[in-house]
Amino acid sequence: MSFSVSQILGNPGLLKLELMRKGLRIEPSVLRSLDTSGSGVTGHALFGSAGDIDISLPQGTWVTAPVAPRIVKASPYRLVVDGDQHLITADASAAVVCKDDEGAQSQSEPQEAVPRVPVTVQPPASFFRRSTSSGIPLRRIGTVHGPYLALSPTNKCGFLATADRCRFCGVSAQPQDAVPVADIVEAIRIAREEQTVNMVHLSVGYLGTDDGGVRMLEPYVAAIKKHFDIVVAVDALPPADNGWIDRTYGMGADAISYNLEIFDAQRFEKICPGPARVIGRERFMEALEYATTVFQSGGVTCHLIVGLEPLDSTREGIQTLTGMGVVPVLPIYRPFKGRDMRADEDIERFEPTLGELGSLYRDLYRQVRNNRLGLSMVRDIATVTTPLEGRFFDGEPNFLRSLADRLTGTRIGRRTSARFSDLRRALRVRDVTIVEP
Amino acid sequence: MSTQPEPDNRRFEIDRRPITVVLLARIWKQLLLLGLIGLLVVLLQLTAPTGLSPQGYKALIIFAFCAILWATSLLPLAITSLFAMALLPLAGVMSAQETYSYFGSRVVFFLMGALMLSAAMIATGISKRFATVVVRRFGATPGRLVTSVFLLCAFGSSMMSAHAVGVMVLPIVVDITRALGLRPLRSNLGKALCFSLAWGCVIGGSLTVLGGARGPLAIGIVEEFSGGAQTIGFVQYMLYGLPMVVGMLLVTLFTLKVVFPPEISDTRGALKVLESNLEQMGKVTARELVVGVIMVATVLMWAFAGDTLGLDTIAIIAMSALFLLRAVTWREVQEEVNWGLILMYGGAICLSAAMAHTGAALWLTELVFADGVSSPQMLLIVIALASALLTEFMSNSAVVAMLLPPTLSLAQANGIDLAAAAMTVVLPSNFAFMFPISTPVTALAWSVGFYTPRQVAVTGAALHAVGFGFMVILITLYWPAVGLI
Numbered sequence: 048m049s050f051s052v053s054q055i056l057g058n059p060g061l062l063k064l065e066l067m068r069k070g071l072r073i074e075p076s077v078l079r080s081l082d083t084s085g086s087g088v089t090g091h092a093l094f095g096s097a098g099d100i101d102i103s104l105p106q107g108t109w110v111t112a113p114v115a116p117r118i119v120k121a122s123p124y125r126l127v128v129d130g131d132q133h134l135i136t137a138d139a140s141a142a143v144v145c146k147d148d149e150g151a152q153s154q155s156e157p158q159e160a161v162p163r164v165p166v167t168v169q170p171p172a173s174f175f176r177r178s179t180s181s182g183i184p185l186r187r188i189g190t191v192h193g194p195y196l197a198l199s200p201t202n203k204c205g206f207l208a209t210a211d212r213c214r215f216c217g218v219s220a221q222p223q224d225a226v227p228v229a230d231i232v233e234a235i236r237i238a239r240e241e242q243t244v245n246m247v248h249l250s251v252g253y254l255g256t257d258d259g260g261v262r263m264l265e266p267y268v269a270a271i272k273k274h275f276d277i278v279v280a281v282d283a284l285p286p287a288d289n290g291w292i293d294r295t296y297g298m299g300a301d302a303i304s305y306n307l308e309i310f311d312a313q314r315f316e317k318i319c320p321g322p323a324r325v326i327g328r329e330r331f332m333e334a335l336e337y338a339t340t341v342f343q344s345g346g347v348t349c350h351l352i353v354g355l356e357p358l359d360s361t362r363e364g365i366q367t368l369t370g371m372g373v374v375p376v377l378p379i380y381r382p383f384k385g386r387d388m389r390a391d392e393d394i395e396r397f398e399p400t401l402g403e404l405g406s407l408y409r410d411l412y413r414q415v416r417n418n419r420l421g422l423s424m425v426r427d428i429a430t431v432t433t434p435l436e437g438r439f440f441d442g443e444p445n446f447l448r449s450l451a452d453r454l455t456g457t458r459i460g461r462r463t464s465a466r467f468s469d470l471r472r473a474l475r476v477r478d479v480t481i482v483e484p
Numbered sequence: 485m486s487t488q489p490e491p492d493n494r495r496f497e498i499d500r501r502p503i504t505v506v507l508l509a510r511i512w513k514q515l516l517l518l519g520l521i522g523l524l525v526v527l528l529q530l531t532a533p534t535g536l537s538p539q540g541y542k543a544l545i546i547f548a549f550c551a552i553l554w555a556t557s558l559l560p561l562a563i564t565s566l567f568a569m570a571l572l573p574l575a576g577v578m579s580a581q582e583t584y585s586y587f588g589s590r591v592v593f594f595l596m597g598a599l600m601l602s603a604a605m606i607a608t609g610i611s612k613r614f615a616t617v618v619v620r621r622f623g624a625t626p627g628r629l630v631t632s633v634f635l636l637c638a639f640g641s642s643m644m645s646a647h648a649v650g651v652m653v654l655p656i657v658v659d660i661t662r663a664l665g666l667r668p669l670r671s672n673l674g675k676a677l678c679f680s681l682a683w684g685c686v687i688g689g690s691l692t693v694l695g696g697a698r699g700p701l702a703i704g705i706v707e708e709f710s711g712g713a714q715t716i717g718f719v720q721y722m723l724y725g726l727p728m729v730v731g732m733l734l735v736t737l738f739t740l741k742v743v744f745p746p747e748i749s750d751t752r753g754a755l756k757v758l759e760s761n762l763e764q765m766g767k768v769t770a771r772e773l774v775v776g777v778i779m780v781a782t783v784l785m786w787a788f789a790g791d792t793l794g795l796d797t798i799a800i801i802a803m804s805a806l807f808l809l810r811a812v813t814w815r816e817v818q819e820e821v822n823w824g825l826i827l828m829y830g831g832a833i834c835l836s837a838a839m840a841h842t843g844a845a846l847w848l849t850e851l852v853f854a855d856g857v858s859s860p861q862m863l864l865i866v867i868a869l870a871s872a873l874l875t876e877f878m879s880n881s882a883v884v885a886m887l888l889p890p891t892l893s894l895a896q897a898n899g900i901d902l903a904a905a906a907m908t909v910v911l912p913s914n915f916a917f918m919f920p921i922s923t924p925v926t927a928l929a930w931s932v933g934f935y936t937p938r939q940v941a942v943t944g945a946a947l948h949a950v951g952f953g954f955m956v957i958l959i960t961l962y963w964p965a966v967g968l969i
Contacts, residue, residue, distance in 0.1 A: 297496030478495075
C-alpha cells in the first residue's frame with residue numbers, strides 16, 4: 048500500500064503518524080519565531096533528547112513532532128508561515144514521490160499540487176521552565192502536550208534499580224520524595240493557564256505494596272477532583288485485590304490503565320520482567336476485566352507497544368482486550384526519555400510500515416466500535432495515535448458520529464464529560480468504610 | 485492547602501445495575517415529589533366542587549398534598565409543614581400575616597418547654613440514674629426484672645418522649661442480658677425484657693400529654709379550631725385515657741409473663757452490673773438534683789395549675805429556671821432537643837386552622853361520612869380504627885396532623901365534644917406495636933436481637949387488637965359514663 052503526499056497531508060491520521068515517525072522540518076528563521084526554548088527539556092522531549100513541538104492538525108488532531116534538525120533532516124514535511132498562519136506542506140524535491148516503507152512508488156506530484164495544511168503550533172509550554180511555590184521544578188513532576196497533562200507524584204518504582212526494570216523505561220533510577228499534594232494542584236493550575244488541559248494522567252510505578260499505588264495516589268486524586276472539573280486517569284500496576292480497583296474508582300479516578308505493554312506472553316516476560324514476575328500476565332488480564340465492571344465504558348485502557356512484538360500478536364491483543372471491554376492504546380515504540388532499546392541485541396523489533404500502521408489503527412477503531420466501547424477517555428493525546436483517531440483510516444465517517452466526536456472534544460464537551468463521570472460515580476459508589484470508634 | 489487524610493481501611497461498594505435503574509433508585513422520591521408538585525399546581529387551577537369555597541378547595545388540596553408527604557416521608561415532616569405554610573398564602577387561602585401567626589400557637593411553646601426539660605434530664609444523667617436505681621431496686625427475680633423495666637419505661641414515657649426513654653433504658657437492658665448470658669433469639673427472658681422496653685414506652689406514652697409530641701399537637705389543633713374556646717388540660721388529658729392505659733399495662737404485663745416465662749431464676753449477675761454502673765456514676769450531682777426538683781415541680785404545676793396558668797407558661801418558667809439555676813447549658817439543650825418537631829407542629833397547626841376556617845374539613849368529613857355512620861359513638865369508633873391502622877405505617881404525629889382537622893369538623897357537626905374527638909384520634913395513634921419500623925422505640929428494642937420481625941408482628945397484632953378493644957370500651961362505656969360524650 049502506498050500513499051501520495053496529498054493523501055497524507057489530507058488525512059490527519061496519516062499525517063500524525065508521519066510527523067511522529069519522521070519529524071517536521073522548520074526553517075531556522077521560523078523556528079526562532081516560535082518560542083521553543085522549553086522544547087528540549089527532559090520530560091517534554093519524549094523522543095530521545097530532541098526537541099519537540101505540539102501541533103494541532105485539522106479535525107482536532109494533536110501531534111507531538113520532533114523538530115531537532117539532526118533528527119528531521121530526512122523528513123519531507125516542513126512548516127511554513129504565510130502571514131499569521133502556520134502551514135504544513137511537503138518539500139517537492141524530497142517528497143514529490145512519497146515512498147511507502149515497503150518500497151512501493153506512487154505517482155509524482157508537481158510542487159504546486161502539494162497541498163498546504165493549516166495547523167496551530169503550540170510552542171512548548173512555559174510549564175517546563177517553571178517551578179511550584181515550594182521550589183519543585185514542574186518538569187520533574189510531569190509533562191504537558193496540548194490538552195493532555197501527565198503527572199507522576201513520585202518517580203519511585205521498585206523495579207528501576209534492578210534487573211526487573213522494564214527494558215524500554217527511561218525513568219531515572221534515583222528515587223525522589225513524593226511531591227506534596229498542593230504542588231500537584233499548582234502544577235495543574237499552571238498548565239491550564241496556557242494550555243487547554245482537559246485530562247490529567249497520574250502515573251505510579253511499582254511501590255512494593257499490594258494496593259497498586261492506590262493509597263499513595265488517593266490524596267492527589269481527591270485534591271484534583273476538589274479543585275477542577277477535569278477527567279483524571281490513573282496509570283498503575285494491577286493491585287493484588289479487586290477491592291483496590293473499587294477504591295480507585297471510588298476515590299475519584301475516571302479511567303484506569305493497567306498497561307500490559309506487550310501482549311505476547313514470552314516477550315512480555317522478557318521486556319517487562321518485573322511486572323511479569325511480581326504481578327503476572329494473568330493478574331493483569333483479571334484486573335483489567337474486573338475494572339471494566341467498575342469504570343465506565345472506555346474507562347479501562349491498556350497500552351500495547353507497537354513494534355516490540357509481531358503485528359499479529361498486537362492484533363490478537365486488540366481482539367482479546369476489546370472483547371473484555373478494555374480499550375487498547377497503541378503507542379509506537381520510540382526511545383523514551385533517552386532510553387533507546389535499539390542497542391539491545393536480544394530484543395527483536397518489528398518496525399511497521401505506514402500502511403501496516405494505518406491498517407492496525409483501522410482495525411483497532413473498528414473493534415472498539417463493534418464492542419461499543421467509549422472513546423472519550425482516551426483522546427486528544429499528542430504523543431500517541433488514539434483509538435478515536437483510527438477513524439481516519441476507516442473511510443468516510445458517519446456525519447452524526449463525527450459531529451458527536453467533535454462536540455465531546457470541545458472544552459465544554461470535556462468539562463461536561465468530567466461532570467457526568469462524577470455523577471456516575473456519585474450514583475454507583477457507596478462508601479462502606481467501617482469507622483472504628 | 486491540606487487534604488483530609490482518608491482512613492486506611494476505606495472501602496467502596498459499586499452498584500453494577502444498569503445506570504438507569506441506579507438513577508431511578510436514587511431519585512424516585514424526587515421524581516415522585518416533582519410529580520406531586522405538578523399535580524398540586526394543576527389541581528389548584530381547577531374550579532372548586534359544589535358546596536366548597538375556592539379557598540376551602542385550595543386548602544383541601546394543600547392538605548391532601550401534605551398528608552401524602554407526611555405519610556410517605558418524601559420530605560422530612562418539619563419541611564412538609566413549613567412547605568404547607570408557604571403554600572397557603574401562595575395559593576391565596578390565607579394572608580401570609582395570618583398564616584405565620586399560627587406558628588405562635590401556645591402549644592408550640594409548651595412543646596418547646598417540655599422538650600427542653602427532657603433534654604435537661606438526659607444531659608445531666610438524672611434519667612439514667614433513676615432508671616438504673618429502679619431496676620436494681622426492684623429486679624430481684626427475673627419476673628420482677630421484667631416488671632420493673634416495663635413499668636419504668638411506661639412511667640418514663642409518660643413524663644418525656646418515648647424515644648428518649650428508650651434510648652436511656654436500652655443500655656440497661658443490654659447490660660442485663662449480657663450479664664445474665666441470655667442468648668439472642670432463644671432466651672425468653674431476653675425477649676420479655678426487650679418487649680417490656682418497647683411496649684412499656686409505647687403504652688406509657690398515652691398516659692399524659694408529655695408522653696409524645698402528638699398530645700400537644702392535638703391540643704394545639706383543638707385550640708385553633710375552636711378559636712381558643714376549648715382546650716384539653718393536663719389532668720383532663722390523663723383522665724380521658726387512664727382506663728385504657730392501665731388496662732393495657734395489666735394485660736401486657738400478664739402477656740409478657742405468660743408468653744415468655746423466664747428460663748433462669750437468678751438475677752444476681754445483672755444486679756451486680758447495675759451496681760457497678762451506679763458506682764461509676766458517683767454521687768448525685770447538684771445539677772441532677774436541681775433538674776429533678778424542677779421536673780417534679782413542673783409536673784405538679786401542670787397538674788394543679790395548668791388550667792389557670794397555662795401549660796405553656798409553666799413550661800417556659802420551668803425552662804427559664806433551668807438556666808437561671810445553671811442546671812443545664814444552652815449547648816446541651818441545643819443538642820438534645822428535636823427542633824424539627826417544633827417546626828412540624830407549627831406548620832401542622834397552621835394547616836389545620838386553614839382547613840377549619842375555610843370549611844374544607846367539614847366538607848370533607850360530610851362527604852366521607854354522609855350516610856355511613858349511625859351514631860356519634862359509631863363515628864368515633866370508625867375514626868379510632870382509621871387512626872389505629874394508619875399509625876402502623878406512618879408516624880403518630882403525622883396521623884394526628886392528617887386525621888384530626890376533618891375529625892373536629894365532623895365532631896362539631898355531630899355535636900360531639902371536641903376534646904373527645906381529639907382523644908379518639910390521639911390515643912389509637914399510639915398503637916404502633918406491629919412493625920419494628922412503626923416507632924423508634926420498637927426499632928431500638930428489636931435491634932438488641934432477641935426477637936424477629938415476625939414475632940413483633942404477631943404479638944404486636946394481638947396487642948393492637950387489645951388496645952382497640954379498650955378504645956371501644958372508652959368510647960362506648962367510659963366516656964359516656966363520665967359525661968364526656
